[in-house]
Amino acid sequence: MRKVTAGSRESKLAVIQTEMVMDFIKEHNENVEPVMLTMKTTGDIILDRTLDKVGGKGLFVKELDKALMEKKSDFSVHSLKDMPMEVPDELPLIAFSKREDPRDVFVLPKGVTKWENDKPIGCSSLRRTLQLQKIFPDATFESVRGNVITRLRKLDEGQYSALILAAAGLKRLGFEDRISRYFTTEEMIPSAGQGIIAVQGRIGEDYSYLKDFNDEKSAYAATAERAFVKYLDGGCSSPIAAHAIIDGDELSLSGLYYSEDDRNYVTGKVLGNVKEAEELGIKLAKELKDKINNK
Numbered sequence: 001m002r003k004v005t006a007g008s009r010e011s012k013l014a015v016i017q018t019e020m021v022m023d024f025i026k027e028h029n030e031n032v033e034p035v036m037l038t039m040k041t042t043g044d045i046i047l048d049r050t051l052d053k054v055g056g057k058g059l060f061v062k063e064l065d066k067a068l069m070e071k072k073s074d075f076s077v078h079s080l081k082d083m084p085m086e087v088p089d090e091l092p093l094i095a096f097s098k099r100e101d102p103r104d105v106f107v108l109p110k111g112v113t114k115w116e117n118d119k120p121i122g123c124s125s126l127r128r129t130l131q132l133q134k135i136f137p138d139a140t141f142e143s144v145r146g147n148v149i150t151r152l153r154k155l156d157e158g159q160y161s162a163l164i165l166a167a168a169g170l171k172r173l174g175f176e177d178r179i180s181r182y183f184t185t186e187e188m189i190p191s192a193g194q195g196i197i198a199v200q201g202r203i204g205e206d207y208s209y210l211k212d213f214n215d216e217k218s219a220y221a222a223t224a225e226r227a228f229v230k231y232l233d234g235g236c237s238s239p240i241a242a243h244a245i246i247d248g249d250e251l252s253l254s255g256l257y258y259s260e261d262d263r264n265y266v267t268g269k270v271l272g273n274v275k276e277a278e279e280l281g282i283k284l285a286k287e288l289k290d291k292i293n294n295k
């Protein structure tokens with residue numbers, strides 16, 4: 001038996017996602033035995049500030065990168081949306097999972113069936129707040145940090161009138177029944193990579209046991225979405241949204257760009273062949289940059 005170690009964050013969602021990758025490996029490789037190594041990351045420890053105030057990029061990955069570099073693990077499993085746009089050359093992304101539902105959703109406190117505008121909506125990113133202000137013009141918004149389960153607890157304790165979360169996390173955690181409304185990806189453009197699990201490896205290693213895990217559509221979508229955000233210099237917590245939809249050979253990329261200077265945002269869309277995923281991301285980024293400069 002060949003033992004391989006998967007590095008993971010400690011949160012329930014991270015562990016479930018890592019187990020999904022490990023189960024795949026077990027099913028497809030009789031001679032490989034995956035084990036998990038969990039660790040706390042800076043992003044999990046600092047919970048009293050919003051992520052853009054904590055500063056720095058890759059708050060959820062540094063510790064996992066270190067374990068991978070030091071060969072304490074053989075690969076890391078991440079939510080792609082928490083990954084910085086640039087990863088170290090020695091630690092490339094080697095596989096992308098099939099995409100789970102990429103939409104953001106509206107969650108009400110337990111026992112509540114209709115939204116009451118009596119408390120703020122808990123919303124953890126500027127990306128979500130900006131787009132929500134259009135959908136709920138009278139609402140107020142407040143940052144909520146912590147992992148998905150902590151956020152749900154705060155909601156149920158009465159701190160918020162509702163929460164905005166990713167459908168993917170709720171579904172993987174078995175909380176699909178808490179979803180009261182799905183936002184379309186047009187009214188609420190998701191974060192780049194939302195719903196995709198990324199596996200990160202170490203250069204020069206043999207990952208043939210993960211060969212069939214990679215989903216081609218997800219890889220194209222990830223390339224386009226991340227090229228867009230990278231060009232606009234966003235990190236994991238920047239107010240930039242990007243979502244690619246793939247239909248056969250055609251890729252349609254929607255994006256949102258926010259300007260700190262005039263506190264305004266623009267959205268746009270480009271279409272092209274999946275093979276031009278990266279170029280499409282850059283094309284949309286340039287278009288939106290021009291659009292905001294001419295506003």
Ligand SMILES: NCc1[nH]cc(CCC(=O)O)c1CC(=O)O
Nearest residue numbers: 079081165166168169194195196
């Ligand atoms: N930033 C936290 C985070 N990272 C990944 C997910 C959900 C799973 C995914 O998007 O793949 C979540 C929770 C959320 O935003 O609701």
